[in-house]
Amino acid sequence: MSAPPAAVFDRLRKLVAIDDPGARETKTVTEVFTGNDLTTIPVGTADDVVAAFQRARAAQVRWAERPVKERCVIIDRFRELVADRRDHLMDIAQAETGKARSAAQEDVLDMIANARYYTKEAADLLAPKRVQALLPGIVKTVVNHHPKGVIGVIAPWNYPMALSISDAIPALLAGNAVVVKPDSLTPFCTLANAELLYDAGLPPELFAVVPGPGSVVGSAIVDNCDYLMFTGSSATGATLAEQCGRRLIGFSAELGGKNPMIVTKDADLPRAAKAALRACFSNAGQLCIAIERIYVEREVAEQFTAAFTAHIRGMTLSTAYDFSADMGSLISEDQMKTVVGHVEDAKAKGAKVIAGGHKRPDIGPTFFEPTVLTDVTDEMDCARNETFGPVVSIYPVDSVEEAIEKANDSEYGLNASVWAGSKAQGEAIAARLRTGTVNVDEGYALAFGSTAAPMGGMKSSGVGRRHGPEGILKYLESQTVATARVINLDPPLGVPKALWQKALIPMVQAVQKLPGR
Incomplete structure (x- = not known):
């Protein structure tokens, strides 16, 4: 076995979310094992990112309207394609990263495991949840979840499939669109899986891949996204957190470790x-x-x-x-x-x-x-x-x-x-x-x-979490809907305000001891 042929990269290159890739500068991608040139990739601009977000926002509205189970069918189909095409994916991962095949297989396994977990759990995790109300039986309180919109993913080179695609899977299942910047050393690892996502039935606008430098493409993603997922160094993570903070958008990051x-x-x-x-x-x-x-x-x-x-x-x-x-x-x-x-x-x-x-x-x-x-x-x-x-x-x-x-x-x-x-x-x-x-x-x-x-991670190793319920709920906005079923907190007709106020705390305490919600 050897690096994938040029025809594979030529096919994948067409999937970049750039309107006119032929008009862009290109960057050479090398086979790490040999140092020889593999192929080239067009370098995106800030305008390319803005255009990708515009398309993603339009597609995301329609995607969010689809039932969660329909989204799960597409991601589960993607999981099956990953398993079927695992050798192809591992070849690309080895060529771009120089890792041993066992480490390349970890990339593939992670995507399969994440897709399996979230397609099984998404419908339950995203469903409206009835919670205890202030006045159980008198008030009904439900927590709804809404997608944030378009998620930005800035992915690293070390596990370029797991740390781009696996982070996108729960975001997509939550009803969001995703714009991802792969690392400049490993763009085809992300594109190879984008192809499988599209083959599984995902509209391409919902998962846009824009290659390019962090100073240009990464910054534009931070400026346009509704939530940012980043994996990389603690120093870069701190800078991105500051930028997200200025925009008052959420941020999750897995950073360095010793x-x-x-x-x-x-x-x-x-x-x-x-x-x-x-x-x-x-x-x-x-x-x-x-x-x-x-x-x-x-x-x-x-x-x-x-x-x-x-x-x-x-x-x-x-x-x-x-x-x-x-x-x-x-x-x-x-x-x-x-x-x-x-x-x-x-x-x-x-x-x-x-x-x-x-x-x-x-x-x-x-x-x-x-x-x-x-x-x-x-x-x-x-x-x-x-x-x-x-x-x-x-x-x-x-x-x-x-x-x-x-x-x-x-x-x-x-x-x-x-x-x-x-x-x-x-x-x-x-x-x-x-x-x-x-x-x-x-x-x-x-x-x-x-x-x-x-x-x-704790301390300087990160903010937020991937995997588990937190790994999908972070891509959602929580909404509390409380409905007065019998009375609200105004005094009932004929009850003096002062008497009502004195009775309010004892009444709430008594009602909260009752069973049910």
């Missing part, structure tokens, strides 16, 4: 060491929920480290378009500079490299070995800053209490992993960690894959 793993002295060390491989090096560490810090009780630190590094030495790095590789490439030379910079800075300041630490140009232009550091101290760049690459530091600690304290000592709070002597101990440790998700006896996949549960 994720810890805790390994206690009575944990299953061989199992933990093997699982740490995937937790740290999936997608070459270019995963916001990947593990970058490992805290191991000192009594077993040497044993754990030896087992972990032995697994690393057995890893396969390659450019294969199949499942033979354990790890693929970094996505770009810029990412390589960050990773090399963190490793070299750590070495210069006294850290030891006990595995990896080198570029691998013999495999591909931006391959870097899975790397383990010890003796990392706070003044090193990699200690507290997100590396976003295949680099992890191991820290021996004297107790579980110290491990918890150090794991929480970070501006980030996205994901964590816990390995302990029992499930109960692991869950007790997990409850004390200040992260949005915690995986017990797993690195990251179980929490992220639990699409019925919220996924997001």
